[in-house]
Amino acid sequence: MNYFVNEKGYFGDFGGAYIPEMLYPNVEELRTNYLKIIEDEDFQKEFHQLLKDYVGRPSPLYLAKRLSQRYNANIFLKREDLNHTGAHKINNTIGQILLAERLGKKRIIAETGAGQHGVATATVCALRGLECVVYMGEIDIQRQAPNVARMKMLGATVVPATSGSKTLKDATNEAMRDWINNPLDTHYIVGSVVGPHPYPDMVAIFQSIISEETKKQLVEHTGSDQPDYVLACVGGGSNAMGMFYHFINDENVKLIAVEAAGKGVDTGHSAATTFLGKEGVLHGSRSILMQTEDGQVIEPYSVSAGLDYPGIGPQHAHLFKTLRGEYVSVTDDEALQAGLRLTQLEGIIPAIESAHALAYLEKMKFTGKENVVVCLSGRGDKDMDTYLKYFGL
Numbered sequence: 097m098n099y100f101v102n103e104k105g106y107f108g109d110f111g112g113a114y115i116p117e118m119l120y121p122n123v124e125e126l127r128t129n130y131l132k133i134i135e136d137e138d139f140q141k142e143f144h145q146l147l148k149d150y151v152g153r154p155s156p157l158y159l160a161k162r163l164s165q166r167y168n169a170n171i172f173l174k175r176e177d178l179n180h181t182g183a184h185k186i187n188n189t190i191g192q193i194l195l196a197e198r199l200g201k202k203r204i205i206a207e208t209g210a211g212q213h214g215v216a217t218a219t220v221c222a223l224r225g226l227e228c229v230v231y232m233g234e235i236d237i238q239r240q241a242p243n244v245a246r247m248k249m250l251g252a253t254v255v256p257a258t259s260g261s262k263t264l265k266d267a268t269n270e271a272m273r274d275w276i277n278n279p280l281d282t283h284y285i286v287g288s289v290v291g292p293h294p295y296p297d298m299v300a301i302f303q304s305i306i307s308e309e310t311k312k313q314l315v316e317h318t319g320s321d322q323p324d325y326v327l328a329c330v331g332g333g334s335n336a337m338g339m340f341y342h343f344i345n346d347e348n349v350k351l352i353a354v355e356a357a358g359k360g361v362d363t364g365h366s367a368a369t370t371f372l373g374k375e376g377v378l379h380g381s382r383s384i385l386m387q388t389e390d391g392q393v394i395e396p397y398s399v400s401a402g403l404d405y406p407g408i409g410p411q412h413a414h415l416f417k418t419l420r421g422e423y424v425s426v427t428d429d430e431a432l433q434a435g436l437r438l439t440q441l442e443g444i445i446p447a448i449e450s451a452h453a454l455a456y457l458e459k460m461k462f463t464g465k466e467n468v469v470v471c472l473s474g475r476g477d478k479d480m481d482t483y484l485k486y487f488g489l
């Protein structure tokens with residue numbers, strides 16, 4: 097079974113580039129150049145130097161002792177929350193800004209939900225002196241205010257998306273519209289493993305540093321590079337794909353992807369895509385998405401802005417359909433409780449997105465021997481308001 101992209105841009109039945117004609121030249125320019133640029137020696141050198149000196153990689157693989165006691169397994173946390181700007185998103189924006197420079201682009205656009213991808217994009221634009229415009233849903237601008245402030249201070253223009261559910265899907269629509277109108281000088285830094293080919297593959301490659309490091313670190317901790325389980329939350333799916341990437345062909349490693357059930361999968365207020373969705377096209381690729389009988393996208397809901405998305409990337413759809421990955425979901429309440437639990441057991445305040453992955457540990461059964469890696473995709477500073485209100489602190 098091939099779990100990776102084929103020469104046509106597909107992962108099994110999913111992927112491709114379903115784009116308006118106006119976007120064709122941009123996407124084609126990327127498609128024909130991305131691997132050449134990424135595999136170039138100079139690119140690799142500059143990418144890894146920045147990941148080390150600027151982002152602070154490798155991020156630690158931390159054996160969480162009190163969490164391990166609670167679950168009767170060795171629980172390791174891959175600390176993407178310790179990266180510069182506070183999440184995994186910076187791995188991808190460093191890669192894409194270097195690529196945009198090599199394509200001669202002067203203007204950068206991005207969409208953002210939780211604001212972490214927006215901040216990571218604004219950061220690399222400041223670093224390289226490029227203009228930056230970030231689209232963000234109006235609701236997300238309110239619930240992730242600290243990240244909006246950071247983007248502004250970094251010199252980015254934050255444009256509110258006011259249609260639909262005023263969240264990530266709508267911000268992505270606006271960013272695509274901008275790209276159609278500015279085809280020549282602009283690069284669109286997509287923030288997850290979504291969008292037309294080659295984005296899902298390209299973003300997965302940049303994020304694959306997560307599992308590349310994890311394998312080496314596991315050998316130091318356990319003597320083997322194979323854990324029993326790896327877990328990650330899934331919005332579009334970039335931290336999960338980074339966490340899964342180098343384990344995909346290790347068939348004895350179980351891959352668990354945790355989606356946001358919101359208020360519950362049956363409540364009409366959910367973002368549990370694989371549970372509620374069907375195959376279709378969203379944001380330029382064939383995947384699985386939440387849609388009505390006649391193919392209209394259903395507005396998603398999650399307390400977590402980064403998981404509040406009605407689709408998943410095409411590689412995830414393929415892992416789901418082939419049963420290579422197990423796709424599950426947890427509710428807002430379960431995630432928020434898991435966030436508090438990690439904070440009080442380990443002294444680490446996680447992003448509400450990452451707390452979804454942690455929450456699933458409550459539903460697993462262990463024998464005391466298992467090695468389990470959870471991708472701690474980001475830190476919770478941006479979510480303090482939501483946590484404090486929820487717990488009445």
Ligand SMILES: Cc1ncc(COP(=O)(O)O)c(C=O)c1O
Pocket residue numbers: 183184209210211212213287288289329330331332333334335336401402403447449450473474475
């Ligand atoms: C900390 C954090 N984790 C996870 C996500 C979800 O994105 P993805 O599924 O692409 O990793 C986000 C998105 O904003 C995020 O900020």
